[in-house]
Amino acid sequence: MSQNQDSLEQDLEPASSPQDPKNADNGQVQANIDTLPSIEEQLRQTELLAAEHHDAWLRAKAETENVRRRAQEDISKAAKFAIEKFANELLVVKDSLEQTLAVEGASLEAIREGADLTLKNLAKAFEKSGLQDINPLGEKFDPHKHQAISAVPSDQPANTVVQVFQKGYALEGRVLRPALVAVAQSA
Template identity: 45%
Template sequence: MNDEKTKTPANENVVIDGDAAPEAPPAAAPAEEASADRLRELEAQLAEFKDQYLRAHAEMENIRRRAEQEISNKSKFAVQDFAKSLLSVADNLERALMAVPPEARENDEPTKNLVVGGELTRGELLAVFDRFGVKSVEAEGKLFDPNLHQAMMEMDNPSVTAGTVLQVMQDGYVLHGRLLRPAMVTVAKGGPKPGAESPANGKAVDETA
């Protein structure tokens, strides 16, 4: 009898020795966790850099605005000292015109011509003031404002609100809103207080009566 080789059927399961080592678990989990940590770290750094950029940008904008404001102020107020020195010229010209008697203005031709010339000069001076931002302070008929007016005296006048400017003794001026010189004024006293109103008709009440 011929020897036949023992063959394992193709569909027969192969039994693995029980002492063989089990398969190792996948090592991808630790790597993924490290990547997630790194991503969070980078996102935190990005947020910090963005915040620093926004702060720096805001600071640069503030510096730019301050620089522009300083340049603008230097341009606006460069003539401040010169304008102050011209105020006395305007005052003297005003006094000279007011000193001319009304009859001389009307009847004396040379005096009349002199007054006309003085008024033209005064008008040109005020036009120059206006062109450079120098404006007179409103005072007469206004309530006294310590930021713009200087009270030289008080006068009894119960017919107007207390603190009303009755007379301007010397004009005040501002340069682009900045006070150059306060207006010297006479202020009313003895009248109703500012804001005091009658309940019946809403008119000011004379509390001194």
């Protein structure tokens, strides 16, 4: 029976031992599995990274909204106070008119001098603000700057401005009001 027992014990032993070369790969895989982070750890790290990116995105979105809001406020203020420079220049003109009219018993000459000074102040205010006169007497008619209200016989070339009824004005090259003119008729 002892032979049968030995044979039975051999049948119960594992086919290969840890020193067996076939089993070496199995040990290596087990070692690799032990050193890799667990799936739960990987998920936790991924969730932390996602939360960090979401926070950065929210901050960038908030900053963009703040920049947009500030830009709208700046545009609103620019539109609201765009005339401020011109208004300050007109205050000098108003002061000049008030001083002229405040003189009791002023002669016609004094009133004329006051009006002349006021006109000079107004011309300075226009110049500083980029407002130019359009006074096209003797120039060729330009429908972008002039409005012809009549054509008159003249010895000047056809379509030449021969009379200005009302000056026009341009702001930084853009026509605010065209000049009202009469042009020479073609003969």
